[in-house]
Amino acid sequence: MSRQELKVLLRELKKWSAPATVLLSLYVPEGRPVADVVNLLREEASISQNIKLKRTRDAVESAITGAIDRLTQITKIPQNGLVMFCGENFDTNEYKCYMFSPPEKVLVFFYRTDKFFHTEFLEDMVEDSDAFGLIIVERDQATIGLLRGSRIEVLEEFEGYVPGKHMMGGQSQRRIDRLIEEAYDHFLKEVGEKVNAYFVPIIEDKKLRGILLGGPGYAKEDFYKGDYVDYRVKKLILQPLYDLADQGEVGLRDMVIKASDILKEQKYIKVNNLMDEIKYHLAKDDGMVIYGINEIKKAIEMGAVDSLIVYDDPNNQELQNLIQKAESFGTTVYIVGSELPDAEWVGKTFGGAVGKLRFKLN
Template identity: 70%
Template sequence: MLSLYIPPGRPVADVVNMLRQEASISQNIKLKRTRDAVESAITTAIDRLVSINKIPENGLVLFCGENFDTGGFKCYMFSPPEKVTVYFYRTDKQFHTEFLEDMVEVSEVYGLLIVERDQGTIGVLRGSRIEVLEEMEGYVPGKHMMGGQSQRRIDRIIEELYHDFLKSFGEKVNNYLLPYLESGKLKGILLGGPGYAKKDFYDSDYIDYRLKKLILLPLIDIGYQGEAGLREMVMKSKDVLKNQKYIEVEDLIEELKYHLAKDDGLVVYGKEEINKALQMGAIDKLIIFDDGTEENEKMVQEAEKYGTKVYLVGDEIPEAEWVRKTFSGMVGKLRFRI
């Protein structure tokens, strides 16, 4: 059963070429029934892909294959409600739907807004993922050397440009966040920036009154725009977002680094060592880099039997690469030394 996730921006021709290479490799499968099933799934996926010109803005997902137990061949191709963030291909005994599950399960969304006099960033925090929706840039002049009537006229022009930018930013915020509000998912909005613009934006009616009610105080001083600024804002709002997965994972990673520096024996890594510690009930929290493998799914199920809190993380967490490279994708915090 073929599972294929394609992020936006990837050329269709590149994906089709990859599938054709996989079709050639599948000739080496010894079991005829399996070989025929894989070839059929790949051929059908190629046929579906060549019928489109480009990958949609949220990416594309394909599930194609024959169910040996119930019989019948199925092929689904669709663009999911949120952006595909991984390029993933696998033929297996089942479809890999885990990358879609976070889109369905996350019921709470926080809006993230950074605004200054001529720049703005709009994003959202969903579970463990921060997503930049749009970055805006306008033109609002700074100080000038004019005097008299010219000074007052230019000051008015600058004030109008400033007002126009905040108004445009507010309209974008409405477009992006009102659908989350109307679906009941929007939990709150964080608003920040480097100067006075965030307060001007908050004090005026640049956004829908329903969204304004959801802005969480205090407003946050942020030094950056873009994704870096959104991450800084989220980390500065720990008290407000303490139950969000993103914050929990970041805090756990900092805790792991602290124990590693102390060398106090409260960090465990290596699959064999983690399995032993799990069976002793010794692991309090476990981070697993989510590569979509069945082995990881089994590890999650095993860990939950022993009351271990498991965090499956991907590239949406800044330190996920550290977990993947340093600890081969798996590291845990122990309840006690063993």
């Protein structure tokens, strides 16, 4: 199963829920004998006979039986392992049983029936594995975020209380200045603790490539120079530090754009650069932009489409087919959702897809 197919399936699975623990999730790593897994499920089917509520008992039994039926059709677990989701949607009375080998290796054996499908082991497989940490800090405000693929995620945005300077003179002024400095230092320590909590686990997973740090004033330098973060975090903070006017998502986006030279291989920057190129060619009306699903398909078959931006709509089968066709012809495809500012423009103005040509078509 490809990453895009898995992404679409995960969206579907997350819609399923049940009032009782009847939805079966099963992860089997390579090397586990199929017979052992089947025997485990048969034991679980036997135990399920003790469930008192008939509908719940029938639903659990149906899920387990479906999983056994699918497993007995294969002789060995695939190289990347095997994943199964079986169960009944109580809202629609729909029953489905999915069995597939994911795009990356299954590392754990996991079996459970629950009120929802356990998809958490697959989430990282549909995202770009590398990420960049994002920090905006000023004297009494901070934003912590993450850049992964084409998505900027605000992890936390918060404020502290650091009083402004008061001009009183004498002993009272020195005491107030000291209290202000203590409050400022306390806030930077709080920022550091939160940064560590978010980024250290990603560093330990070897998935954080670097950290961008910015802010509107001197606080970013104080934060960088001070002993506020884990040494592993500090090692990943990239230079330069960025002057920014805003906090929140707006500030994070501004910092990422300013760091485009550093992040030039990151999907977010590539998509934004391609979007700028498309707008440039549209303004010139030079025939180097292609849109309309049928027109794009014809151009792909001619080898004329260099790169393509497709709005992420898993319910649009035409777009899904277009993605597969483009990739099979070697076209670079960027699938974007609402995380990109211009994504809705692609969806509404161009019917979900727009591309840049390698050469002008007659």
